[in-house]
Amino acid sequence: MQIRQIAAQQNIPDRYLEQLLATLRRAGLVRSQRGARGGYLLARDPWKITLYDIVSCIEGFDTQADTEKQPSTAEGLVISDVWQEVRQAAETVLQKCTLQDLLERRNARQQLDIMYYI
Amino acid sequence: MQIRQIAAQQNIPDRYLEQLLATLRRAGLVRSQRGARGGYLLARDPWKITLYDIVSCIEGFDTQADTEKQPSTAEGLVISDVWQEVRQAAETVLQKCTLQDLLERRNARQQLDIMYYI
DNA sequence: TGCAAACCCCAGTGGAGAACCGGAGTATAC
DNA sequence: GTATACTCCGGTTCTCCACTGGGGTTTGCA
Numbered sequence: 001m002q003i004r005q006i007a008a009q010q011n012i013p014d015r016y017l018e019q020l021l022a023t024l025r026r027a028g029l030v031r032s033q034r035g036a037r038g039g040y041l042l043a044r045d046p047w048k049i050t051l052y053d054i055v056s057c058i059e060g061f062d063t064q065a066d067t068e069k070q071p072s073t074a075e076g077l078v079i080s081d082v083w084q085e086v087r088q089a090a091e092t093v094l095q096k097c098t099l100q101d102l103l104e105r106r107n108a109r110q111q112l113d114i115m116y117y118i
Numbered sequence: 119m120q121i122r123q124i125a126a127q128q129n130i131p132d133r134y135l136e137q138l139l140a141t142l143r144r145a146g147l148v149r150s151q152r153g154a155r156g157g158y159l160l161a162r163d164p165w166k167i168t169l170y171d172i173v174s175c176i177e178g179f180d181t182q183a184d185t186e187k188q189p190s191t192a193e194g195l196v197i198s199d200v201w202q203e204v205r206q207a208a209e210t211v212l213q214k215c216t217l218q219d220l221l222e223r224r225n226a227r228q229q230l231d232i233m234y235y236i
Numbered sequence: 237t238g239c240a241a242a243c244c245c246c247a248g249t250g251g252a253g254a255a256c257c258g259g260a261g262t263a264t265a266c
Numbered sequence: 267g268t269a270t271a272c273t274c275c276g277g278t279t280c281t282c283c284a285c286t287g288g289g290g291t292t293t294g295c296a
Contacts, residue, residue: 002242010193016285022244035293036241051200059283074231075128078223082169082215089207097200105196113192120271134256140273153264154270177254 002039020058027057047100052091120157138176145175165218170209 007014024030125132142148149161
Protein backbone atom coordinates (compact mmCIF):
# COMPACT_ATOMS: atom_id res chain seq x y z
CA MET A 1 0.00 0.00 0.00
CA GLN A 2 1.01 3.57 -0.54
CA ILE A 3 1.44 6.15 2.19
CA ARG A 4 -1.32 8.29 0.76
CA GLN A 5 -3.86 5.51 0.90
CA ILE A 6 -3.05 4.61 4.50
CA ALA A 7 -3.01 8.23 5.57
CA ALA A 8 -6.39 8.86 3.97
CA GLN A 9 -7.99 5.72 5.41
CA GLN A 10 -6.69 6.20 8.93
CA ASN A 11 -6.93 9.99 8.93
CA ILE A 12 -3.25 10.59 9.69
CA PRO A 13 -1.12 13.35 8.16
CA ASP A 14 0.88 11.67 5.44
CA ARG A 15 4.18 13.41 6.19
CA TYR A 16 3.98 12.09 9.72
CA LEU A 17 3.00 8.59 8.68
CA GLU A 18 6.03 8.65 6.42
CA GLN A 19 8.32 8.99 9.42
CA LEU A 20 6.62 6.20 11.30
CA LEU A 21 6.92 3.89 8.33
CA ALA A 22 10.57 4.83 7.90
CA THR A 23 11.15 3.78 11.51
CA LEU A 24 9.34 0.51 10.94
CA ARG A 25 11.41 -0.04 7.81
CA ARG A 26 14.68 0.52 9.66
CA ALA A 27 13.51 -2.03 12.23
CA GLY A 28 12.84 -4.50 9.44
CA LEU A 29 9.08 -4.75 10.03
CA VAL A 30 8.05 -3.43 6.63
CA ARG A 31 9.69 -3.24 3.24
CA SER A 32 9.37 -0.41 0.78
CA GLN A 33 9.30 -0.08 -2.96
CA ARG A 34 10.54 3.24 -4.28
CA GLY A 35 9.55 5.10 -7.38
CA ALA A 36 6.25 5.50 -9.13
CA ARG A 37 3.79 2.69 -8.27
CA GLY A 38 5.88 2.10 -5.13
CA GLY A 39 4.59 1.63 -1.60
CA TYR A 40 4.98 -0.36 1.59
CA LEU A 41 4.36 -3.98 2.42
CA LEU A 42 4.80 -6.11 5.53
CA ALA A 43 8.19 -7.75 5.76
CA ARG A 44 6.74 -10.84 7.47
CA ASP A 45 3.41 -12.61 7.59
CA PRO A 46 0.80 -10.88 9.77
CA TRP A 47 0.87 -13.64 12.38
CA LYS A 48 4.61 -13.26 12.77
CA ILE A 49 4.45 -9.59 13.76
CA THR A 50 3.36 -8.74 17.29
CA LEU A 51 2.21 -5.44 18.68
CA TYR A 52 5.27 -5.54 20.89
CA ASP A 53 7.49 -5.46 17.83
CA ILE A 54 5.76 -2.35 16.59
CA VAL A 55 5.46 -0.47 19.85
CA SER A 56 8.98 -1.20 21.03
CA CYS A 57 10.22 -0.02 17.65
CA ILE A 58 8.53 3.32 17.23
CA GLU A 59 8.66 4.19 20.91
CA GLY A 60 12.17 3.10 21.75
CA PHE A 61 11.69 0.87 24.78
CA ASP A 62 14.78 1.57 26.88
CA THR A 63 14.48 -1.21 29.40
CA GLN A 64 16.72 0.66 31.77
CA ALA A 65 15.53 4.19 31.07
CA ASP A 66 14.64 4.99 34.65
CA THR A 67 17.39 2.98 36.28
CA GLU A 68 20.09 5.32 35.09
CA LYS A 69 18.80 8.43 36.82
CA GLN A 70 17.85 6.86 40.12
CA PRO A 71 20.33 7.60 42.91
CA SER A 72 20.39 3.85 43.58
CA THR A 73 19.11 4.14 47.10
CA ALA A 74 17.42 1.06 48.51
CA GLU A 75 14.03 2.70 47.93
CA GLY A 76 14.85 3.71 44.39
CA LEU A 77 15.90 0.19 43.45
CA VAL A 78 12.73 -1.34 44.83
CA ILE A 79 10.64 1.17 42.90
CA SER A 80 12.56 0.37 39.75
CA ASP A 81 11.84 -3.32 40.27
CA VAL A 82 8.12 -2.76 40.58
CA TRP A 83 8.08 -0.58 37.50
CA GLN A 84 9.96 -3.26 35.70
CA GLU A 85 7.24 -5.75 36.66
CA VAL A 86 4.54 -3.41 35.42
CA ARG A 87 6.35 -2.94 32.16
CA GLN A 88 6.84 -6.68 31.86
CA ALA A 89 3.13 -7.33 32.37
CA ALA A 90 2.28 -4.83 29.66
CA GLU A 91 4.84 -6.30 27.29
CA THR A 92 3.56 -9.85 27.61
CA VAL A 93 0.11 -8.65 26.60
CA LEU A 94 1.57 -6.92 23.55
CA GLN A 95 3.73 -9.92 22.69
CA LYS A 96 0.72 -12.21 22.61
CA CYS A 97 -1.09 -9.96 20.14
CA THR A 98 -0.21 -10.33 16.45
CA LEU A 99 -1.48 -8.34 13.51
CA GLN A 100 -3.42 -11.41 12.46
CA ASP A 101 -5.22 -11.34 15.81
CA LEU A 102 -6.14 -7.70 15.33
CA LEU A 103 -7.44 -8.44 11.87
CA GLU A 104 -9.62 -11.28 13.10
CA ARG A 105 -10.96 -9.19 15.92
CA ARG A 106 -11.85 -6.42 13.53
CA ASN A 107 -13.67 -8.80 11.21
CA ALA A 108 -15.55 -10.31 14.13
CA ARG A 109 -16.59 -6.87 15.27
CA GLN A 110 -17.72 -5.92 11.80
CA GLN A 111 -19.84 -9.05 11.60
CA LEU A 112 -21.38 -8.07 14.92
CA ASP A 113 -22.17 -4.61 13.67
CA ILE A 114 -23.87 -6.01 10.61
CA MET A 115 -26.00 -8.30 12.75
CA TYR A 116 -27.04 -5.41 14.94
CA TYR A 117 -27.85 -3.40 11.84
CA ILE A 118 -30.20 -6.09 10.61
CA MET B 119 6.71 12.76 59.04
CA GLN B 120 7.23 16.31 57.93
CA ILE B 121 7.53 17.44 54.35
CA ARG B 122 11.06 18.69 54.89
CA GLN B 123 12.28 15.34 56.13
CA ILE B 124 10.77 13.43 53.23
CA ALA B 125 12.02 15.94 50.69
CA ALA B 126 15.55 15.78 52.09
CA GLN B 127 15.61 11.98 52.27
CA GLN B 128 14.19 11.40 48.81
CA ASN B 129 15.87 14.38 47.18
CA ILE B 130 12.67 16.01 45.99
CA PRO B 131 11.98 19.76 46.02
CA ASP B 132 9.84 20.33 49.10
CA ARG B 133 7.43 22.77 47.48
CA TYR B 134 6.66 20.17 44.86
CA LEU B 135 6.30 17.36 47.37
CA GLU B 136 3.83 19.56 49.18
CA GLN B 137 1.53 19.53 46.16
CA LEU B 138 1.75 15.78 45.76
CA LEU B 139 0.93 15.24 49.41
CA ALA B 140 -2.00 17.63 49.14
CA THR B 141 -3.35 15.50 46.31
CA LEU B 142 -2.91 12.34 48.35
CA ARG B 143 -4.66 14.01 51.26
CA ARG B 144 -7.65 15.01 49.12
CA ALA B 145 -7.85 11.39 47.98
CA GLY B 146 -7.89 10.27 51.61
CA LEU B 147 -4.62 8.33 51.46
CA VAL B 148 -2.77 10.42 54.03
CA ARG B 149 -3.80 12.66 56.89
CA SER B 150 -2.09 15.86 57.89
CA GLN B 151 -1.43 17.56 61.18
CA ARG B 152 -1.07 21.31 60.93
CA GLY B 153 0.92 23.70 63.06
CA ALA B 154 4.29 23.35 64.72
CA ARG B 155 5.30 19.69 65.17
CA GLY B 156 2.82 18.86 62.43
CA GLY B 157 3.38 16.59 59.47
CA TYR B 158 1.84 13.79 57.44
CA LEU B 159 0.87 10.27 58.31
CA LEU B 160 -0.73 7.42 56.42
CA ALA B 161 -4.51 7.36 56.67
CA ARG B 162 -4.60 3.55 56.62
CA ASP B 163 -2.25 0.75 57.52
CA PRO B 164 0.59 0.18 55.05
CA TRP B 165 -0.83 -3.15 53.90
CA LYS B 166 -4.15 -1.51 53.07
CA ILE B 167 -2.67 0.96 50.60
CA THR B 168 -1.74 -0.32 47.16
CA LEU B 169 0.47 1.32 44.58
CA TYR B 170 -2.60 1.49 42.38
CA ASP B 171 -4.28 3.76 44.90
CA ILE B 172 -1.36 6.13 44.79
CA VAL B 173 -0.69 6.13 41.07
CA SER B 174 -4.33 6.40 40.06
CA CYS B 175 -4.66 9.30 42.47
CA ILE B 176 -1.78 11.54 41.51
CA GLU B 177 -1.97 10.70 37.82
CA GLY B 178 -5.71 10.72 37.21
CA PHE B 179 -6.42 7.42 35.48
CA ASP B 180 -9.19 8.23 32.99
CA THR B 181 -10.22 4.74 32.00
CA GLN B 182 -11.79 6.03 28.81
CA ALA B 183 -9.24 8.71 27.96
CA ASP B 184 -8.45 7.39 24.48
CA THR B 185 -11.92 6.14 23.67
CA GLU B 186 -13.38 9.60 23.37
CA LYS B 187 -11.16 10.85 20.58
CA GLN B 188 -11.14 7.75 18.41
CA PRO B 189 -13.35 8.12 15.32
CA SER B 190 -14.94 4.79 16.37
CA THR B 191 -13.93 2.97 13.23
CA ALA B 192 -13.72 -0.79 13.53
CA GLU B 193 -9.93 -0.52 13.67
CA GLY B 194 -9.97 2.17 16.31
CA LEU B 195 -12.25 0.17 18.58
CA VAL B 196 -10.05 -2.91 18.36
CA ILE B 197 -6.99 -0.85 19.19
CA SER B 198 -8.80 0.66 22.17
CA ASP B 199 -9.63 -2.82 23.39
CA VAL B 200 -6.03 -3.96 23.27
CA TRP B 201 -4.86 -0.85 25.04
CA GLN B 202 -7.48 -1.48 27.65
CA GLU B 203 -6.04 -4.96 28.19
CA VAL B 204 -2.54 -3.58 28.54
CA ARG B 205 -3.72 -1.02 31.04
CA GLN B 206 -5.60 -3.72 32.91
CA ALA B 207 -2.50 -5.90 33.14
CA ALA B 208 -0.48 -3.02 34.51
CA GLU B 209 -3.16 -2.14 37.02
CA THR B 210 -3.41 -5.63 38.45
CA VAL B 211 0.31 -5.58 39.12
CA LEU B 212 -0.04 -2.27 40.93
CA GLN B 213 -3.09 -3.45 42.83
CA LYS B 214 -1.23 -6.45 44.18
CA CYS B 215 1.56 -4.30 45.55
CA THR B 216 1.00 -2.63 48.91
CA LEU B 217 3.25 -0.26 50.77
CA GLN B 218 3.94 -3.05 53.22
CA ASP B 219 5.28 -5.15 50.36
CA LEU B 220 7.59 -2.35 49.27
CA LEU B 221 8.85 -1.96 52.81
CA GLU B 222 9.61 -5.65 53.14
CA ARG B 223 11.36 -5.69 49.82
CA ARG B 224 13.50 -2.77 50.82
CA ASN B 225 14.47 -4.39 54.07
CA ALA B 226 15.33 -7.63 52.32
CA ARG B 227 17.49 -5.73 49.87
CA GLN B 228 19.25 -3.89 52.63
CA GLN B 229 20.00 -7.17 54.37
CA LEU B 230 21.46 -8.42 51.13
CA ASP B 231 23.65 -5.37 50.79
CA ILE B 232 24.95 -5.83 54.30
CA MET B 233 25.83 -9.44 53.58
CA TYR B 234 27.67 -8.46 50.44
CA TYR B 235 29.47 -5.77 52.39
CA ILE B 236 30.74 -8.34 54.88
C1' DT C 237 14.83 10.66 -22.18
C1' DG C 238 11.95 13.36 -19.33
C1' DC C 239 8.95 13.64 -15.59
C1' DA C 240 5.74 12.75 -12.21
C1' DA C 241 4.98 9.90 -8.40
C1' DA C 242 6.60 7.69 -4.82
C1' DC C 243 9.99 7.03 -0.98
C1' DC C 244 13.98 9.22 1.95
C1' DC C 245 16.42 12.43 5.31
C1' DC C 246 16.79 16.14 8.51
C1' DA C 247 15.55 20.09 10.97
C1' DG C 248 12.29 22.74 13.24
C1' DT C 249 7.54 24.17 15.41
C1' DG C 250 3.58 23.94 18.67
C1' DG C 251 0.92 22.41 22.28
C1' DA C 252 -0.06 19.58 26.34
C1' DG C 253 1.33 17.98 30.54
C1' DA C 254 4.64 17.15 34.17
C1' DA C 255 7.98 19.25 37.27
C1' DC C 256 8.89 23.03 39.79
C1' DC C 257 8.98 27.86 42.08
C1' DG C 258 6.81 31.96 44.88
C1' DG C 259 3.79 34.48 47.51
C1' DA C 260 0.15 35.16 50.53
C1' DG C 261 -2.71 33.01 53.83
C1' DT C 262 -4.33 29.80 57.81
C1' DA C 263 -4.05 26.57 61.62
C1' DT C 264 -1.76 24.93 65.73
C1' DA C 265 1.88 23.45 69.27
C1' DC C 266 4.66 25.67 72.42
C1' DG D 267 2.08 35.50 70.50
C1' DT D 268 4.94 33.59 67.58
C1' DA D 269 7.38 30.32 64.99
C1' DT D 270 6.47 26.47 62.35
C1' DA D 271 4.09 23.91 59.84
C1' DC D 272 0.32 23.10 56.20
C1' DT D 273 -2.89 25.30 52.29
C1' DC D 274 -4.23 27.51 48.10
C1' DC D 275 -3.25 29.44 43.68
C1' DG D 276 -0.88 31.32 39.88
C1' DG D 277 3.00 31.30 36.97
C1' DT D 278 7.43 29.32 34.87
C1' DT D 279 10.33 26.15 32.87
C1' DC D 280 11.19 21.60 30.60
C1' DT D 281 10.34 17.62 27.99
C1' DC D 282 8.09 14.78 24.78
C1' DC D 283 5.10 13.77 21.03
C1' DA D 284 2.47 14.90 16.98
C1' DC D 285 3.15 17.39 13.16
C1' DT D 286 5.13 20.46 9.25
C1' DG D 287 8.50 21.85 5.63
C1' DG D 288 12.08 21.77 2.50
C1' DG D 289 15.08 19.70 0.45
C1' DG D 290 16.74 15.20 -1.80
C1' DT D 291 16.90 10.17 -4.47
C1' DT D 292 14.77 6.33 -6.83
C1' DT D 293 11.85 4.34 -10.23
C1' DG D 294 7.91 3.28 -13.43
C1' DC D 295 5.99 4.89 -17.57
C1' DA D 296 4.79 7.74 -21.79
